[in-house]
Every structure is written in structure tokens, then in C-alpha cells.
Amino acid sequence: MDPLSLEVPPALRELTTAEAPFAGVLRGGATPAVWVGAEDFGTSPAWAAGGTEHILAPLDSAGTPDGSCVILPHCPVTLDEVVRHGAPSDGALVTVAISALRGAAEADRLGAETGRWWVTAEGRPVLALTGALAWRHDTVALLREAVARRTPDSGAAVLDAALERAAAAIEEPRRLRRETEEIESALFAAAEPEPLPTDRQGTPAGPPERTRAGAAQTRPTGFATTVRDLLGRLVDVGVAHRVATALGAVASAARRPRRPDRARPEPRPRRRRVVLVAGAAATAVILGGALWPSGEAESPAAADAPGSEAPVTPPRSPSMSAPPQTAEASPVTDQRPVKRDSGPEDIVTAARGLIAEIGSCSDDACRSRLWEDPSAPAALPSAGGDYAIEVVDEYGGAAAVKIVGAERTQVLVMVRVQEKWLAREVYDLADQP
Structure with missing residues (x-):
């Protein structure tokens, strides 16, 4: 069976290679991400970067009317900007060094020689394997410059020494493989890691873990997207967009106060089937409300389902309360x-x-x-x-x-x-x- 072709999330802005590792379109959704043409991404060794933690790798892929795309985390700033033009804390520098050590090891395993460090919207450094810059030379120079820019104080020596050791290890791959764990221990002892500050930072995903366990990848999915796709297949794209947008707005409003950690394991096939069945059942109810003629008649969902909240028929605001219905009622009473x-x-x-x-x-x-x-x-x-x-x-x-x-x-x-x-x-x- 062919995979579902879900509707593309709304475009927020186009990004050039001066603004992001790969040129593409920043799109909204539960997790805003950059959609990049598969051909543009195809020359990067990051195609084989599945399971890495500190290499910029696709979250997912999608088929669109314009061709196949890969979906990448949004990286609003380069690591250079954060380190060289900001004043990162000791904890942020620990995050930089830990990511540099692990990212360097991952890039070596992929045989990648060129790339540049960026920072995701969650404040996590990632090495984008693209461009013509030698990532090893730039990484070593960045760490040593971070040490040189720091103000000496009584507690700076321990972190400065650990940062210098990290730079020296990255410079020599054999030393990197041999000394990484020891250097990481020294870094963690110097300060607790913190997410990096960025101008467009979202909810922090958290600093690097002390273990090397791989983190689950975030996949931009949602119930509203599933409903929109099902409605689009059954009726009309316009109806699908209207209903799914309403659902997406409600879900987004419900998510914002809690700010949960979005990273979670891939759903099991059985759970996937349950979600799709629930989505189909919900679609039947929503579809009735979306297609029922507007005017004097009430929708069957509103008449037969007391206590339910239908996005298509929202409650009337107190400021817009209408006068009681009479034989001479104004046409305004028929307005939405x-x-x-x-x-x-x-x-x-x-x-x-x-x-x-x-x-x-x-x-x-x-x-x-x-x-x-x-x-x-x-x-x-x-x-x-x-x-x-x-x-x-x-x-x-x-x-x-x-x-x-x-x-x-x-x-x-x-x-x-x-x-x-x-x-x-x-x-x-x-x-x-």
C-alpha cells in the first residue's frame, strides 16, 4: 500500500544557506521544521547519519507535489554566532565542548571532512555536513577562542583546561577515540551543561546527557493532520483545511501551557492502528458538522450530542449575544x-x-x-x-x-x-x- 500523502504544513518563511544549513522552507506545525528538497540534501553524508545525536540528520521525509523532501530541525543561528558574539555561560560552554567531542567522533565514523556547527531552536549544537569548510579545523579554533575570550577567575582554570583538552583531542582523531570519556568527565565536573542561548530559542530540549544512549527522534505528527488527510480524501481539500485548522488550533492551545518533552519512542504498529481507527470515527462526526448546511437549521451533531464541543459551531461570545428570535428577527441573527x-x-x-x-x-x-x-x-x-x-x-x-x-x-x-x-x-x- 502506498504511504499516506499528508497535507504540507503552512509555510512560515523561506530560508537561504545564509540563514540555515540547507536552503528550504520553514514550516509550522507541532514542531516547526525546515523542509529541504531531497536532491539538495542528497550530496551530504548526513544521509547515513541515522541514530547520531550531534549530526544534523533528517527527522522525517515527505512526498509533496513538488517532489520528495527531507524534514530537518530548524537551526536559527550558527555556533560561531553564539560563542563569538555572545557571552555563553560555563554550562553553555560545557554543552558546546561535549557536543563537539561527540559530533567529531560521529563525523569521523561517517568519513565526513566538511561541515559547520549550527544551533537548533532548542539550544542544541549540531554539526551540519554541508558546505566546503573543514569542520575539524573550525571546531578546534572555536573551542580555543572560547577559552581565550573568557575572563580569568578563581574557578575558570578547571573549565579552561578541559576545553583545551577537548580541542586537542578533536585535532587528533586517535586521541579523540582514546580520551573522550575522560575529557567529558572533566567537563561535567567543571559545570552543569545548559542549553545554548539563541535569539529564536524554543523550549529547551535539555543539555547533553552523561550517558551515550541515543535519543529518540522527534517526528512532526498530529491528530489534526490525520483528520485533514482523511477529510481531503473523502470530500474536499477546502473542508479538510477548515476542520483540521480548527483542530490544530485547539490542540496547539492545549499544548502550550504544559510545554511537554516532545521526544518519544516511535509508536508501535498496534497503537498506530488504534489512532487511525479513532481518527476515522472522529472524522465521521466532524464531517457531519462541516458539511451540514448553514442557516436556520441546526447541525445533527449539535442536536444529538449534548455537551460536545464542535469546532465548526463555536459558542457565542457574550459581547456578540443576539436578541431572542422573533418573527421580525434581523438577518444578523443568521450570521456565524x-x-x-x-x-x-x-x-x-x-x-x-x-x-x-x-x-x-x-x-x-x-x-x-x-x-x-x-x-x-x-x-x-x-x-x-x-x-x-x-x-x-x-x-x-x-x-x-x-x-x-x-x-x-x-x-x-x-x-x-x-x-x-x-x-x-x-x-x-x-x-x-
């Missing part, structure tokens, strides 16, 4: 109710502020201040009256929000540039009959 704002407060506030500015903008000068591309502004009719903001996805310098109006819903994609949010793109989520 508006939800309350949902999502991180700072993103909601930023979106409302940007929307208000766009609404009062009427000349090129203000458009240049509000839009990433002033030549392609878009209207926001969904914000013409009462509306709600729902944060669909937010990741560092980019966010996607739904503008839910009484009769129309749009998605606004925003990017943060020099401490200011700009509008990048607006598109409609058309209602289905």
Missing part, C-alpha cells in the same frame, strides 16, 4: 457567531494592533511600515466589524493568526523584523456549502 480571542496574549495583542494599523492605512508610506512587501498589500474584510483572533501557529519571528469575523475568516501571517511585527501574507478560508 464570533469566537473569543485564543492563543498567547502577546501574539493576539500584536495581531490586533497590526490589523488596526492596516485598517487605517491609505498611502504607500504607511504600507511600507506595515507590510514586509509593501507592493502586495491585502484587504482584511474579516476585521470590518466584530472579530476574534485565534493563534494558529507561532514560532519565534513568525506567527499565523486567524481573523474570525461574523461572516468571513482570513489568515494573517506576520513576521517580526527589528522588534516590529509586519504583515507578510493574507489569505481567505472560504466557507464550504
Whole structure:
């Protein structure tokens, strides 16, 4: 049986090789990641890097209408930037040195000679086996420069000596194999490892473990994605996108307060079957609500399932409460109710502020201040009256929000540039009959 072709997550921004190890598209989802063309990644020895901890390796692969892609962790900054242009703590330097030792050993096993160190959004150093730089020379130089930049104090000598030993071992592969464990012990004794600081750091994945056990790879999956795929096969891509987006927003809001560790073992086949059966059952219920005609009639899900919460028919906000139905009721009572704002407060506030500015903008000068591309502004009719903001996805310098109006819903994609949010793109989520 052919594998399921799941819908591609929304694009947040395109990345060049100046911004990421491989050029690709940063896409949202439960775990935002970079989608890179398989052909562009094919020349890297990282194809054989499965099971490594400190080599940048694919989280997954996917088939898209444009061809096959590999899905890589997002690496917003290079390790050079963190070490040479920041002030990393002792714990962060221990993380750098431990990762350098282990990454060097893994690269040697793969026979890789070129590459560059990057830092994932979780603050974990990884060696990207790409480009023309000699990773061994750069790694040794980086560790020794870190020692040279440190301010001498009473406790610095122990860590400085361990960092120098790490650099010397990486410089000589035989010594690396022989002395790594001893050097790691000295590093751990000098300071507790910490995640590296990055401008777009997400939830820290944690410092290097003292053991060498391989960590489980994170795979970007989700119930909303499964439902979207099943709906798309059964009915229509527009319906699938509408329902799955609503589910994804609810799941994302539920996830944010807890910030759980996403790393977990691969699900067993039996569990996979159970999840798919549950997804199919849920699809049947959601499908009825998504396809039921809007207007005076109530959906069967709302009538027959008391206590259930259907994303397609949200509760009415107190501020939008309608007068009792009468024979002379206004057409306004047939409009779709508006939800309350949902999502991180700072993103909601930023979106409302940007929307208000766009609404009062009427000349090129203000458009240049509000839009990433002033030549392609878009209207926001969904914000013409009462509306709600729902944060669909937010990741560092980019966010996607739904503008839910009484009769129309749009998605606004925003990017943060020099401490200011700009509008990048607006598109409609058309209602289905």
C-alpha cells in the first residue's frame, strides 16, 4: 500500500544557506521544521547519519507535489554566532565542548571532512555536513577562542583546561577515540551543561546527557493532520483545511501551557492502528458538522450530542449575544457567531494592533511600515466589524493568526523584523456549502 500523502504544513518563511544549513522552507506545525528538497540534501553524508545525536540528520521525509523532501530541525543561528558574539555561560560552554567531542567522533565514523556547527531552536549544537569548510579545523579554533575570550577567575582554570583538552583531542582523531570519556568527565565536573542561548530559542530540549544512549527522534505528527488527510480524501481539500485548522488550533492551545518533552519512542504498529481507527470515527462526526448546511437549521451533531464541543459551531461570545428570535428577527441573527480571542496574549495583542494599523492605512508610506512587501498589500474584510483572533501557529519571528469575523475568516501571517511585527501574507478560508 502506498504511504499516506499528508497535507504540507503552512509555510512560515523561506530560508537561504545564509540563514540555515540547507536552503528550504520553514514550516509550522507541532514542531516547526525546515523542509529541504531531497536532491539538495542528497550530496551530504548526513544521509547515513541515522541514530547520531550531534549530526544534523533528517527527522522525517515527505512526498509533496513538488517532489520528495527531507524534514530537518530548524537551526536559527550558527555556533560561531553564539560563542563569538555572545557571552555563553560555563554550562553553555560545557554543552558546546561535549557536543563537539561527540559530533567529531560521529563525523569521523561517517568519513565526513566538511561541515559547520549550527544551533537548533532548542539550544542544541549540531554539526551540519554541508558546505566546503573543514569542520575539524573550525571546531578546534572555536573551542580555543572560547577559552581565550573568557575572563580569568578563581574557578575558570578547571573549565579552561578541559576545553583545551577537548580541542586537542578533536585535532587528533586517535586521541579523540582514546580520551573522550575522560575529557567529558572533566567537563561535567567543571559545570552543569545548559542549553545554548539563541535569539529564536524554543523550549529547551535539555543539555547533553552523561550517558551515550541515543535519543529518540522527534517526528512532526498530529491528530489534526490525520483528520485533514482523511477529510481531503473523502470530500474536499477546502473542508479538510477548515476542520483540521480548527483542530490544530485547539490542540496547539492545549499544548502550550504544559510545554511537554516532545521526544518519544516511535509508536508501535498496534497503537498506530488504534489512532487511525479513532481518527476515522472522529472524522465521521466532524464531517457531519462541516458539511451540514448553514442557516436556520441546526447541525445533527449539535442536536444529538449534548455537551460536545464542535469546532465548526463555536459558542457565542457574550459581547456578540443576539436578541431572542422573533418573527421580525434581523438577518444578523443568521450570521456565524464570533469566537473569543485564543492563543498567547502577546501574539493576539500584536495581531490586533497590526490589523488596526492596516485598517487605517491609505498611502504607500504607511504600507511600507506595515507590510514586509509593501507592493502586495491585502484587504482584511474579516476585521470590518466584530472579530476574534485565534493563534494558529507561532514560532519565534513568525506567527499565523486567524481573523474570525461574523461572516468571513482570513489568515494573517506576520513576521517580526527589528522588534516590529509586519504583515507578510493574507489569505481567505472560504466557507464550504
